[in-house]
Amino acid sequence: MSALSNSRFLKMNGLGNEITVLDLRGSPHRVSAAEARAIAADPRSRFDQLMVLHDPVTPGTDAYMRIYNTDGSESGACGNGTRCVAWAMTADPVMRRAGDGDLVLETKAGLLPVERMSDRVFTVDMGPPRLEWNEIPLRDPVADTRAITLDTHLPEAPELRNPSAVSMGNPHVVFWVSDATAYDLAAIGPVLEHDPALPERGNISFAQVTSPEHILLRVWERGAGATRACGSAACAALVAAARKGLTGRKAVVSLPGGDLVIEWRASDGHVLMTGPTELEHEGILSPALFAGAA
Numbered sequence: 001m002s003a004l005s006n007s008r009f010l011k012m013n014g015l016g017n018e019i020t021v022l023d024l025r026g027s028p029h030r031v032s033a034a035e036a037r038a039i040a041a042d043p044r045s046r047f048d049q050l051m052v053l054h055d056p057v058t059p060g061t062d063a064y065m066r067i068y069n070t071d072g073s074e075s076g077a078c079g080n081g082t083r084c085v086a087w088a089m090t091a092d093p094v095m096r097r098a099g100d101g102d103l104v105l106e107t108k109a110g111l112l113p114v115e116r117m118s119d120r121v122f123t124v125d126m127g128p129p130r131l132e133w134n135e136i137p138l139r140d141p142v143a144d145t146r147a148i149t150l151d152t153h154l155p156e157a158p159e160l161r162n163p164s165a166v167s168m169g170n171p172h173v174v175f176w177v178s179d180a181t182a183y184d185l186a187a188i189g190p191v192l193e194h195d196p197a198l199p200e201r202g203n204i205s206f207a208q209v210t211s212p213e214h215i216l217l218r219v220w221e222r223g224a225g226a227t228r229a230c231g232s233a234a235c236a237a238l239v240a241a242a243r244k245g246l247t248g249r250k251a252v253v254s255l256p257g258g259d260l261v262i263e264w265r266a267s268d269g270h271v272l273m274t275g276p277t278e279l280e281h282e283g284i285l286s287p288a289l290f291a292g293a294a
């Protein structure tokens with residue numbers, strides 16, 4: 001029987017980005033890729049990202065998070081999921097942490113301080129963007145990641161050339177388009193996600209800058225597919241747009257699920273993401289889910 005059998009979970013969302021939160025603090029168990037896929041396969045616990053809480057690693061932090069995509073792969077960042085975890089750790093009667101003060105979460109990519117702005121709205125300090133080719137990572141050295149070249153050539157879509165690349169703790173490629181809704185994400189997304197120039201695959205965004213304070217964004221997520229919102233992609237798009245002089249350092253990023261406010265803070269270069277969370281229901285993971293999942 002899996003150590004996860006009968007574990008309580010929260011099904012949440014951040015702007016429609018489907019998030020399941022599982023609390024393994026106090027347990028040595030590490031969710032396997034097969035277990036993550038099994039949890040995603042059940043409609044009650046279905047997720048774009050599974051956020052798993054573990055005991056803190058760095059002194060002064062509240063929890064260490066592992067982040068799983070629908071396909072079982074792991075990521076270093078999930079903006080919408082981080083806000084959901086912040087809600088769970090401050091408001092859920094079971095997952096609520098002891099004590100008050102600033103909430104600081106940690107992933108394999110670094111520390112994420114979180115501020116509660118209102119009942120369900122949180123600002124996450126997503127840290128500084130990583131902009132060097134080997135930090136993203138890209139296969140080939142490039143001096144300026146504001147305009148990169150992928151191997152994929154789409155002659156039917158001449159706009160899809162020279163995207164920007166940014167890491168927010170996970171790899172993002174941002175294409176600059178005149179109409180963010182014009183592309184068939186389900187057809188193009190998987191091809192671009194797996195482009196050989198992206199050794200760890202990529203989260204793929206189509207960004208339409210409508211003013212210096214506003215970006216329309218659609219995202220094909222690595223390991224999860226088309227989602228209604230992606231917080232780290234919104235951060236990556238704002239950083240890339242500001243670097244290209246298309247926007248200022250603060251903008252509203254509109255996704256199919258709603259709006260995020262993103263600021264690339266001048267004082268320390270950190271990216272702040274503000275947006276809502278929603279609790280849908282709680283549940284218990286059935287032992288039957290894990291039959292055959294190692």
Ligand SMILES: N[C@@H](CCC[C@H](N)C(=O)O)C(=O)O
Pocket residue numbers: 017048049069074075076077078079080081170171203221222223224227229230231232233
């Ligand atoms: N939805 C997330 C990003 C999820 C991680 C991504 N699919 C990856 O593999 O890097 C967000 O809100 O940032």
